[in-house]
Amino acid sequence: MIIVSLEQVHKGYKLGKATVPVLKGVNLQLAEGEMVGIMGPSGSGKTTLLNLMGGIDLPDRGKVLVYNRDLAAMGDRQLATFRSETLGFIFQSFNLIPVLTAYENIEYPLVLQGITKKERWRRVEAMLAAVGLTAVKNHRPDELSGGQRQRVAIGRALITRPKLVIADEPTGNLDHQTGKVIMELMKQLNERAKTTFVLATHDPVVASYTKRVLYLRDGLVVREEVQ
Amino acid sequence: MSTLLLAWRNIFRNKRRTFFTLSAIMIGIMALVLFDGFVRYTLWGLQESTIRNGLGHLQLATAEDYFTTGNFDPFRYLFTDQEAIVNQLQARPEVKNVVPQVTFAATLASAEKSGIVMVQAVPVELSRSLFGFRQIVAGRDLLAEDRYRVLLARGVAEKIGAQVGETMTMMAITRNGGLNAVDLEVVGIVTLGFRELDNMQVFLDLPTAMEFLDIDSVPLLITVLEKTEYTGAVKAAITQLFNSQAGQPLVVKAWDELADYYQQVRGFYGTLLRIMRFIIMLVVVFTIINTMTMSVLERTREIGALRAIGTQKNGIIRLFLAEGLWIGLLGGISGVLLGLIVSSVINHLFGGVYIPPPPGMAEGYQAFFTPSFATVGQNFLLALGVAVLAALYPASKGAKLKIAAALRYL
Numbered sequence: 001m002i003i004v005s006l007e008q009v010h011k012g013y014k015l016g017k018a019t020v021p022v023l024k025g026v027n028l029q030l031a032e033g034e035m036v037g038i039m040g041p042s043g044s045g046k047t048t049l050l051n052l053m054g055g056i057d058l059p060d061r062g063k064v065l066v067y068n069r070d071l072a073a074m075g076d077r078q079l080a081t082f083r084s085e086t087l088g089f090i091f092q093s094f095n096l097i098p099v100l101t102a103y104e105n106i107e108y109p110l111v112l113q114g115i116t117k118k119e120r121w122r123r124v125e126a127m128l129a130a131v132g133l134t135a136v137k138n139h140r141p142d143e144l145s146g147g148q149r150q151r152v153a154i155g156r157a158l159i160t161r162p163k164l165v166i167a168d169e170p171t172g173n174l175d176h177q178t179g180k181v182i183m184e185l186m187k188q189l190n191e192r193a194k195t196t197f198v199l200a201t202h203d204p205v206v207a208s209y210t211k212r213v214l215y216l217r218d219g220l221v222v223r224e225e226v227q
Numbered sequence: 228m229s230t231l232l233l234a235w236r237n238i239f240r241n242k243r244r245t246f247f248t249l250s251a252i253m254i255g256i257m258a259l260v261l262f263d264g265f266v267r268y269t270l271w272g273l274q275e276s277t278i279r280n281g282l283g284h285l286q287l288a289t290a291e292d293y294f295t296t297g298n299f300d301p302f303r304y305l306f307t308d309q310e311a312i313v314n315q316l317q318a319r320p321e322v323k324n325v326v327p328q329v330t331f332a333a334t335l336a337s338a339e340k341s342g343i344v345m346v347q348a349v350p351v352e353l354s355r356s357l358f359g360f361r362q363i364v365a366g367r368d369l370l371a372e373d374r375y376r377v378l379l380a381r382g383v384a385e386k387i388g389a390q391v392g393e394t395m396t397m398m399a400i401t402r403n404g405g406l407n408a409v410d411l412e413v414v415g416i417v418t419l420g421f422r423e424l425d426n427m428q429v430f431l432d433l434p435t436a437m438e439f440l441d442i443d444s445v446p447l448l449i450t451v452l453e454k455t456e457y458t459g460a461v462k463a464a465i466t467q468l469f470n471s472q473a474g475q476p477l478v479v480k481a482w483d484e485l486a487d488y489y490q491q492v493r494g495f496y497g498t499l500l501r502i503m504r505f506i507i508m509l510v511v512v513f514t515i516i517n518t519m520t521m522s523v524l525e526r527t528r529e530i531g532a533l534r535a536i537g538t539q540k541n542g543i544i545r546l547f548l549a550e551g552l553w554i555g556l557l558g559g560i561s562g563v564l565l566g567l568i569v570s571s572v573i574n575h576l577f578g579g580v581y582i583p584p585p586p587g588m589a590e591g592y593q594a595f596f597t598p599s600f601a602t603v604g605q606n607f608l609l610a611l612g613v614a615v616l617a618a619l620y621p622a623s624k625g626a627k628l629k630i631a632a633a634l635r636y637l
Contacts, residue, residue: 080540
């Protein structure tokens with residue numbers, strides 16, 4: 001089943017008076033349960049592509065359909081609810097809330113969904129165990145290593161049982177070894193829960209964990225590899 | 228993880244900045260508490276000195292215009308059933324004394340000089356309760372058995388060069404329209420605290436004045452109450468009582484209707500307080516806007532992440548408003564506490580603060596800080612409201628951030 005579909009998507013950014021085109025008519029489709037890598041050099045539009053799929057940016061032209069819903073047609077409120085219920089985000093620089101503990105960071109999306117405290121506790125504890133953070137659950141991000149922080153971010157992204165997880169350079173700020181561990185973790189979660197993952201990277205090792213890799217250059221998908 | 232708890236932790240992220248912001252609010256609120264306390268004490272002092280400088284709490288006369296022109300023609304306003312009225316007033320438990328008074332303009336002359344004075348005549352045994360703020364500066368007070376003896380206010384004594392023990396001649400128009408003159412011995416010189424009063428007042432015992440003016444009742448009954456707070460209630464009660472009775476029409480005035488100077492001072496301080504409050508709140512508003520705008524800027528990426536994972540715009544606004552609320556709450560509480568502590572230290576350890584004579588006053592005074600529960604509460608709520616209001620601008624700035632741009636922010 002196709003869950004993400006981009007049709008002739010254009011997106012540019014204003015730089016002074018000029019508009020710099022970033023995506024120039026991208027077409028792509030993601031199937032449910034896939035783990036897809038998007039590779040390309042810096043500035044090729046990887047992050048922009050992910051932002052459009054995640055409904056945190058809107059295309060200038062073309063259609064972005066996620067679960068058959070046209071994101072451009074949704075209001076800000078609807079989009080926020082949609083992101084909260086359907087998507088999980090993992091960022092290169094983790095973007096955790098510094099004043100919250102590992103436990104509370106993972107719990108936060110459930111609070112947004114209005115889930116009861118007891119149910120939250122049950123799910124967060126399970127997630128902490130799944131990402132291997134039970135021992136440091138009461139630590140704040142600045143007391144955690146880079147790898148631990150990204151595990152928290154993964155926990156936060158997956159706690160709502162999203163259908164689609166969008167990861168932008170998830171290992172970009174981690175050393176090689178830790179990056180591999182994080183990728184193993186994501187792969188496991190993909191296989192176990194059948195969660196769809198789309199991740200942008202320019203690290204071929206990271207891309208090797210995915211089954212399908214799309215190559216982006218100058219705002220277009222120029223190549224596709226299926227392993 | 229409620230918004231309030233998250234906001235609470237956020238305000239301590241940059242401890243130094245929060246400390247300075249809180250200090251600004253704290254000092255502002257403390258200043259307001261102290262100034263309120265000072266004004267309240269000063270107004271209370273002025274109120275009591277006004278009441279105890281011959282005004283009393285309530286004044287009863289037979290006509291409205293007695294209070295404007297009566298002193299120059301007291302004979303038109305004499306009570307016809309004075310004793311019955313005094314008895315009815317005296318029967319009320321709130322009433323301490325009912326003091327019959329006649330006030331008239333007269334010429335007072337020494338061997339060399341003369342001047343126009345205002346003579347206040349009351350029974351000597353009741354004069355303490357009416358002129359509690361009168362201070363003897365030379366000689367002695369009038370005694371109950373004194374007849375044809377007089378007390379001069381300091382300014383009057385200076386004007387006509389009178390000394391204690393000297394004999395003065397007083398001249399005035401009497402009831403039948405003739406001019407009467409009498410010799411009076413100066414037994415003492417007093418000050419009333421107000422320069423205006425010190426320059427015109429002369430005190431006489433009531434029997435001497437009545438005999439001199441040829442009257443057998445007075446035009447004014449002054450009621451002194453046990454407590455100033457009773458004024459409004461007693462005024463309403465006796466107005467109703469006398470209105471329901473036949474006989475001479477009566478007009479009742481409360482002290483604050485007659486104390487023009489008090490009203491002016493009160494108005495002046497009220498305006499001053501409002502201006503000060505406005506300026507301090509403006510400083511608080513800009514301090515908070517500055518702090519929180521900086522906080523929004525620093526947390527741009529974090530706001531982007533919160534929005535990306537599904538926080539609504541309202542959620543961001545609520546978060547920053549809650550931070551404003553905490554800042555207002557902490558700043559307000561500490562400001563109020565500091566204000567109360569400083570008031571208490573000044574009052575108890577330093578015995579107040581000496582204030583030089585204000586305009587129109589003869590003497591300086593020792594001021595204390597007596598902030599009221601109501602104004603302290605008001606200032607606290609003001610700080611709280613202003614802090615939340617000030618947070619509105621940075622909050623909406625935070626909520627309006629474009630998520631993709633916020634996440635790219637370095």
